Amino acid sequence: MRLVFALLLLIHGIIHLIGFAKSYYSTEISKQVLGIPKPIGVIWLLVFIMFIVSASAFITHKKWFYIAFIAACISQILIILAWKEAKFGTLANIIILIVSISAYGNYEFNKMVINETKALLQNIKVEDTPVISEKDILNLPEIIQKWMRNSGVIGKKRIVSVRLKQNGEMKTKPHSKWLHFKAEQYLNIKQPAFVWSTVVDFMPMVKMIGRDKLINGEGDMLIKLADIIPVVNEGNNEKINSAAMIRFLAEITWFPSAALSDYIRWEVMDEHTFKGVFTIHEKSVSGIFKFSEDGDMLSFEAQRYYGGRKNATLETWLVKTKGHKDFNGFKIPSKCEVIWKLEDGDFNWLNFEITELNYNQLQIF
Numbered sequence: 001m002r003l004v005f006a007l008l009l010l011i012h013g014i015i016h017l018i019g020f021a022k023s024y025y026s027t028e029i030s031k032q033v034l035g036i037p038k039p040i041g042v043i044w045l046l047v048f049i050m051f052i053v054s055a056s057a058f059i060t061h062k063k064w065f066y067i068a069f070i071a072a073c074i075s076q077i078l079i080i081l082a083w084k085e086a087k088f089g090t091l092a093n094i095i096i097l098i099v100s101i102s103a104y105g106n107y108e109f110n111k112m113v114i115n116e117t118k119a120l121l122q123n124i125k126v127e128d129t130p131v132i133s134e135k136d137i138l139n140l141p142e143i144i145q146k147w148m149r150n151s152g153v154i155g156k157k158r159i160v161s162v163r164l165k166q167n168g169e170m171k172t173k174p175h176s177k178w179l180h181f182k183a184e185q186y187l188n189i190k191q192p193a194f195v196w197s198t199v200v201d202f203m204p205m206v207k208m209i210g211r212d213k214l215i216n217g218e219g220d221m222l223i224k225l226a227d228i229i230p231v232v233n234e235g236n237n238e239k240i241n242s243a244a245m246i247r248f249l250a251e252i253t254w255f256p257s258a259a260l261s262d263y264i265r266w267e268v269m270d271e272h273t274f275k276g277v278f279t280i281h282e283k284s285v286s287g288i289f290k291f292s293e294d295g296d297m298l299s300f301e302a303q304r305y306y307g308g309r310k311n312a313t314l315e316t317w318l319v320k321t322k323g324h325k326d327f328n329g330f331k332i333p334s335k336c337e338v339i340w341k342l343e344d345g346d347f348n349w350l351n352f353e354i355t356e357l358n359y360n361q362l363q364i365f
Contacts (some may be wrong), residue, residue: 001205005099006055009068012075013051019044019078019086023327040081047075065103072096105227109209113197116213117186117364120195121161124188126360129157132257141268143291144259151256152296152330158254159359162187168352170200174344179208183352184365189258192248192280202226217281219244221308234308237359243305244286250300250319251280253289254332255359296335297321306340316341327357 020041050071057064072093079093087248132153137145148154163186169178181199193215200208202225210223210232219242220235234240252258259266267275268289279288287302302315323335338350 001152004061005095008092008095009051009055009058012089012096013048013055013071014073015089016044016048016051016078019082020048040078047071047078050074055190063107065100065107067102068096068102072100079258090260092322097233102227105224106207106209109211109224109227113195113211116211118216119197120186120188120193120215121362123191124161125361126160127360129160129360131155131157132260136260140259141266141274143268143271143274143295144266146295147253147291147297148256148259148295150331151253151325153257156257156329157360158260159257160188160190161360161362162255162357163361163363163365164191164254164357165355165365166198166352167355168350170351171347171349173349174342174347174349186364187248187251187255189255189261192261192263192278194244194248194251214241214244214248214249217241217245217283219308232308237308237310239305239310239312240308241283242285243308244279245283246287246304246317247300249276249285249287253297254275254354254357255301256330256332286357296324296331306342322351323353325354327354330359332357 008255013293024186028132036083036100050067054064054068054071057067076093079089121187124303133154135240136149137153140148150179165185166185167181169180170182171178179200179202181198181200183288185196185198187194194213195215196212198210200210202208204228208223208225208231209227212221212223213219218236219240221232221240221244222230222235223232225231249264252264263278263280265279267277272292273288273290275286275288277284285302287300289300290298292298300319302354303314305312307313318339318341320337321333321335321340322337323333324331325334327334332354334354336352338352340347341351
């Protein structure tokens with residue numbers, strides 16, 4: 001579709017040469033257009049140049065939308081002045097305006113995510129990170145020691161930051177179709193926080209973008225359709241804060257050395273199950289981890305708010321491991337399905353796989 005839109009910009013720009021040609025030259029094609037004074041003809045030429053520049057910038061992934069937006073607005077004024085012969089160019093301008101506005105929304109969204117990510121990572125110090133030994137885990141319950149040994153923690157540096165990429169599919173409603181998504185996430189492990197962003201293939205030619213984050217114990221979720229239409233914009237309320245904290249707790253098996261952190265308290269339930277209690281800024285959440293005999297994570301379950309609005313209800317939120325993978329010497333759950341256990345039945349709304357993961361890397365992908 002990128003090629004189609006680039007061709008639209010090029011062709012629509014070239015057509016504007018007709019207006020310029022009518023002002024300065026006498027050609028058969030120009031005779032089809034209303035008489036245009038030379039000063040106006042210069043504007044037709046200027047719009048042609050702007051569309052060509054926009055097409056070039058679009059193809060090379062540079063900021064093109066400002067020029068294209070202005071060009072489409074000026075073009076439409078010129079079309080109105082020569083409406084009888086040029087009116088069909090209105091459709092092209094409408095398409096260009098919509099795509100330009102959407103591209104601008106995407107640009108601003110990405111800029112916001114980058115700024116939030118830089119703020120998340122800026123105070124992390126990787127240098128002199130201690131190496132974890134057997135002695136460091138001896139005070140933990142036996143099942144947690146087994147999990148940490150099985151994960152490959154012993155003999156490696158403590159994890160202070162994580163960056164990862166995901167692919168997967170999600171549903172917006174229980175009976176809706178699966179939507180493919182790609183996501184990136186950055187986590188600060190010393191000062192528990194994360195920024196997660198995603199692009200979802202909502203429908204042909206229409207994307208949905210989203211950002212979920214936890215900073216200083218406060219959650220925030222933003223979802224936009226077509227990069228510009230807010231679908232969800234909830235932040236810093238009790239329910240969204242709790243949901244974001246539970247998410248961080250569930251994901252701790254991706255960075256298992258965090259089990260040694262002061263903000264986590266462990267309660268053993270049986271030889272394969274334990275409860276994690278995560279506390280930050282005097283707020284606490286908890287969830288149940290289940291492990292195999294070998295120390296592989298099988299599932300995580302918690303009471304989490306279904307949605308972030310005032311009418312959100314506490315429901316059972318279940319993460320089931322579907323596969324493990326080794327990343328940088330750490331064995332972690334890499335494939336998972338996420339299920340809401342609702343009164344009307346299970347709602348498997350998310351399936352994902354971690355495709356890339358790095359520890360203690362402070363650069364943005």
